Amino acid sequence: MKQLLNLLDAPTRRQFVERCAAAAFGLNVIPATQLLADETNPPPHPAFGKAKSVIWIMLGGGLSHIDSLDPKDGKSKGPAGKIETAADFQVTSFFPGLATVADRMCVIRSMEAKIGVHKPAQYFMRTAYEARGTILHPNLGAWGSHYLGRSSDTLPSSVCINRRSDQGNGFFPASYAPLAIGEPSQGISNVRAIGDAGKNRKRLALLNGLDADFRKRFEDKGVNAYNGFYDDALVLMKSKELTAFDLAGETESIRTAYGNNAFGQGCLLARRLVASGVRFIEVTHDGWDHHKALADEMGEVAPVFDQAFATLITDLEQRGMLDSTLVVVATEFGRKPDFNGGGRSHHPVCFSTALAGGGVKRGFVYGRSDKLGYRVDENAVSVGAFHASVAFTAGMNIKKPAISPSGRPMTIGDGATPIRELFARRSFKSLASQF
Amino acid sequence: MSLIEPVQPSFFPKDYAYDDAKPGAKVVPRFIAWDDEKKMPVAGSDSRRLRKQFADWMTSPDNPRFAAAIANRLWKKLFGVAVKEPVTDLDVLADATNPELLGLIAQLMKDVDFDLREFQRIILNTKTYQQQVSVTPSEGEAFRFSGPLLRRMTAEQVWDSIVLLLRGPEVDAIRTDHAPRMERLMFPFEITHDRKGIVQDREKIFAFARSLLGDRKVSNGAGGRGLFLRTPKSRGANAWLRASELRQPMPPTHFLRIAGQSAREVADDGSTEGGITESLAMMNGEITEALMTKSAVLKDTRRNRTEAEQIEFLYQAFFSRQPDQQDKERCVAALARGLELGDIIWSLLNSREFIFIQ
DSSP states (O other), rough: HHHHHHHGGOOOHHHHHHHHHHHHOOOHHHHHHGGGTTSSSSSOOOOTOSSSSSHHHHHHTTTOOOTTTTTOGGGGGSSSOOOSSSSSEEETTTTTHHHHHHHGEEEEEEEEEEOOOOOHHHHHHHHOOOOBBOOOOOOOHHHHHHOOOOOOSSOEEEEESSSSSSSSSSTGGGGGOOEEOOOOOGOOOOOSSOOOOOHHHHHHHHHHHHHHHHHHHHHOHHHHHHHHHHHHHHHHHHHOGGGGGOOGOOOHHHHHHSSSHHHHHHHHHHHHHHHTOOOOOEEOOOOOOOOEEEEEHHHHHHHHHHHHHHHHHHHHHHHHOOOOOEEEEEEEEEEOOSSSOOOOOETTTTTEEEETTTTTSSSSSEOOOOOTTSEESSEEHHHHHHHHHHHHHHOOOOOOOOOOOOOOOOGGGGGGOHHHHHHSOHHHHHHHHTT | SSSHHHHHHSEEETTTTTTTTTTOOOOOOOOOOSOGOOOOTTTOOOOHHHEEEEEEHHHHOOOOTTTHHHHHHHHHHHSSSOSSSSTTOSGGGSSSSSSHHHHHHHHHHHHHTOOOOHHHHHHTTSSSHHSSSBBOTTTTTTOOOOOOOOOOHHHHHHHHHOOOOHHHHGGOOOOOOOOOOOOOOOSSSSSOHHHHHHHHHHHHHHHHHHHTTOOEEEOOOOGTTTTOOOOOOOOTSSSSOOGGSSSSOOTTSSSSTTTTOSSSSSSOOOOOOOOOHHHHHHHHSSSHHHHHHHHHHHHHHHHHSSSHHHHHHHHHHSSSSSSOOHHHHHHHHHHTTTTTTTHHHHHHHHHHHHHOOO
């Protein structure tokens, strides 16, 4: 495997993908006994590889932990009160829908990071590495392609909805980059060739002939990436599964249930893509940067998220897909506890995230912040450990480093280990059957 | 001595590893000064003049970072990589890959009195700029500015190149105005014009605004930006105009955004990485079809008589160079095999040579 990875520098793309597929196949047949191998030969953990797909919800701007998943009293208290949920923890009244599915959620109230600037914080949350120098780091979708191979023959293994495809493949080949969907209700555009297929073939042949010199002259990583994007685009154009991207295949009532907006429809599209075998889907929801009019702005943005999230969880469950799909709620950072009726500024040292489905505990809170929500009091979770945990439920053997183009070993979560307390020891079903 | 007492004290992280402060030490804010002699008399000065003072201080030629910042950014625009990366962090000028070069271009910027056009004219005439491009060095490998880097056009450059080909030089004659029409209003009731007054009388203000509006929209002041009346201008929203004449940012499905235009949610967020969605748009999108069937470049190409001349014209239009004999023959042969001039346009548009700047 290591020799294969060392070839990352200059393999032809095709060879690389074939080798990865072979490596991934190997991974599947080796039982997961080596995981958490620092214990004395434990049996394979039942949560390992439970999640066949991951839906990564990214709340851009920085979700205020205190006004959402980690409500506080006293001088930190925000504009909304606490409400009871279906589990034995509370959230704020901005999230009544989420409260109804809380018994299927695993909330982390002890996220700890250092970066309080939007773009670097987004990069950090998506990759678990700090942006620096000339190296780009992969997101979990790209790591999935690396460890597990393609998740579908003709559909991409990684898709991002409501954002473009950067912060994706990192140092891995361009074929690991997510496919970007700008407007979920329009699905995927421009997949039909202009004119008939025969003409398109001729045009392509001409293009490749005329451009061959240039591509040879400039052995540049940017140019090589473009060659990859065109190859992948052509594969996608031939796919017979493109209806997965078409929300017209859903009933009006389910579309309405998710919310008639880009985020709601994005979550619905994510559910469709999971059903078609796409492994990693990010759905971005911007607008959480509430510096001034937090009460008003939460009132606009929280219901959009709340409705879509609650619908997504119940929809996945009703279709029997929740056990095999991990839903992640991530954000850039939290927001300052100090509140004077206006807004809150950035606060990376203590914030909240959430997981649901895919082998994680249900109705569970991990970690604790201090009384006012400034600092983590107990069980701090780094962004690296968060990534490692997601990768664990997705069945990636994160102990094995990949080698970057310059020969540096790289791991998911920058060497952090999964938080085992997040994972259910048994699947929910087998637990239920005991009663 | 600190000029401002912090409201909420900040502390260095417990694991702070640099030797300019102790881990967990209290952070004491200080005024940024490049020269002890040039301290601005901030405390006690007229608060209405603070912004002007700040602007004078920031843009002063004596400020060692102002000239360097703009020179460094223009250098990046022309060479594909800045002398100091990232361009948003000039805290330590000595960390530049070549501090002497950074000092030189900062001085040049002052010498031309911040005339950006003149600065670029000089750089463009250097032997360094006119060198053959190099490919991006691998991670960790130093780049010695042997010439510009091969780089992809920005989203705006790709778009502008395409609309120029679509509409011809006439596109430069079109200017749009996206400034919202502001109207100053006299409230028919007493109001304190501070945040408190506006929050307190919010509903009254909205009711008043709505009464004036007809079909126009009132911004509800989300984000604390306040209340204003605007006449939305939709002109050019979906037209083939230069990027600078369109709204910024365009909607997420527009070609500009697909090609990496910033969403303007965070600073410096444009991207030139490309992706499958962009390749699909380049191959099968609306502007590509328009280029192939009804563009200015197609019309002008047809004015040439022979096929060979038409191919030469297209190469000049797309690549600013003549085709070599083999490529010319390839194109002529393609025309004989049933492809049309529009198909040649498709092939040139989708080439790496078109989208990368050499």
